Amino acid sequence: LVSRRTQSEDTVISFGSSIIGGGRQQIIAGPCAVESYEQTAAAAKEVKKYGLSFLRGGAYKPRTSPYDFQGLGLEGLKILRRAADESGLKAVSEVVSVKDLETASEYLDIIQIGARNMQNFDLLKEAGRMKKPVLLKRGLSATIEEFIYSAEYIISQGNSQIILCERGIRTYERATRNTLDITAVPILKKETHLPVLVDVTHSTGRKDLLVPAAKAAIAIGADGVMAEVHPDPASALSDSAQQMDFSEFEEFMSELTASGLLK
Ligand code: PEP
Ligand code: MN
Secondary structure, eight states: OOBTTTOOSOOOEEETTEEEBTTBOEEEEEOSBOOOHHHHHHHHHHHHHTTOOEEEOBSSOOOSSTTSOOOOTHHHHHHHHHHHHHHTOEEEEEOOOHHHHHHHHHHOSEEEEOGGGTTOHHHHHHHTTSSSOEEEEOOTTOOHHHHHHHHHHHHTTTOOOEEEEEOOBOOSOOSSSSBOOTTHHHHHHHHBSSOEEEEHHHHHOOGGGHHHHHHHHHHTTOSEEEEEBOSOGGGOSSOTTTOBOHHHHHHHHHHHHHHTOOO
């Protein structure tokens, strides 16, 4: 059902006046994790400043170590919702468990399924029964075919509002956090009718590569990019080294705008 063979036109997902897909690129930005109302609201205002429409922020964080900050959970979703509403933004956040899906969806405009859960088939099927768009990230070691099958799990339950997100894959290369598989974008666009985003933060893990990676993503046909921005990255409870501060975000936005690539 996600195949181009069953639907030749691009899927376009509408959020009132903002859309994902359909030839305009969106930038989804915000902190790695929701840490407090003040931190999230500050990031939201910054995101709004550039005329963007989507605020990200993790409330359920899938951390590698169980001793690391796990996110604020439901409280985090409430904060994200409030901050997004106050700045007139749409809210995007990851859900890691079937049990939280329904409640979380009440607070979100886009339900994110993260790389570590790309093959959590129960979660995919339940997300397929939700009435909200799902942003599905590519698994750490997933092939493009496996990624497409995961999207198929969602659509097979009735939810066709799916956004794919390339976020880098694990290879032997250590110069970047993951290896951004840039050609996954045109392949996914060719094989499926779904919008495709690139997460430049988690794929590179390097702030000096965010601008070139975002330019490459858009030039190669992505429907947008995701990037992390935090009011004070040094104090961030997760991904402290890779989140942009506000002046870096300003630079990021101005370089992308100046590139003339954004439509
Ligand atoms: C995230 O976007 O917050 C995240 C954890 O990314 P990924 O699932 O791609 O690692
Ligand atoms: Mn992160």
